[in-house]
Amino acid sequence: MNSSFCIAVHALVYLNHMQKVLSSEELAQNVCTNPVLIRKVMSRLKKAGIVDTKGGNNGGYIFTADAETLTLERIAEAIDMQFVGSPWRSGDIDKECLISSGMGEIMQNICAQLDEHCRKSLRGITVADIDRKILKHEKEPKIDEKA
């Protein structure tokens, strides 16, 4: 997993909490990264209709979603996040041996299943959950085990 998902969730929690327009510069300061990375992630969230932009002076990003129903799954989908997967592939598809030629796909399918599992689990956490947890020191937003 790369930083995009962390950046997206962090920025959205912050944007939602502040309830005002924030520039990529201001967001970058809070998330502790650079403005370009913020803009790359936010442009995807904009396309997904989760935030909107305001141009000109004092412009930036504004939270337009409903924090209570905005799940981490939807955020992951918006930025096309892959949680588990291996670019490396074992075996050789052209070998006669069924194991050598077949294990690559088997492992890929297992990764895909795990990835889907993660996505489903994230349906149980909303931006509002995190906001509450972080400000009222509630107990950890727990993933629904049956998701």
Place this chain on the structure above:
Amino acid sequence: MNSSFCIAVHALVYLNHMQKVLSSEELAQNVCTNPVLIRKVMSRLKKAGIVDTKGGNNGGYIFTADAETLTLERIAEAIDMQFVGSPWRSGDIDKECLISSGMGEIMQNICAQLDEHCRKSLRGITVADIDRKILKHEKEPKIDEKA
């Protein structure tokens, strides 16, 4: 996820199926990687009691576990595999802002939960399952949704 898990599972499926001593060279050929990487992974599996080694001429690795009860979870544990996690940490723990200082840990906890979820899911797949699937073209070894 790096290649270790794929290598471990592939090598074990092959070893179990062959039911004989195979050197790191022979395993590397089937998995399509180099012998040193195989040895690095196999030495962990040996410490976990899943395989054993035979020295000297015609030596190598031998499968000693029960394929029907050897789950992918146990393999993951043996090689200390992390499925989901981000080395990158958002925010700054020293900032006054609760969001900036708190989001790093929040996201780390979420990753840890997802990772644990993956591990639990892998309890539903055994080496024997994969062997059957790959040789008899059974349907994909499916992860137990309620795991």
Place this chain on the structure above:
DNA sequence: CATTGTGTAACTGTTATAATTACAGCAGAG
């Protein structure tokens, strides 16, 4: 005791990733 293989360490080449620089294009204020 010679041969073969494991277990590691050290190094190299390659790829992925975050940070940075640069700039075109648009939105709003005056």
Place this chain on the structure above:
DNA sequence: CTCTGCTGTAATTATAACAGTTACACAATG
């Protein structure tokens, strides 16, 4: 209309992770 400030994106650089490779000490077998 024009100036300012911001987004969106491309291109580049620096750095860290990773797989592949070489090398060798140690162990076991015949």
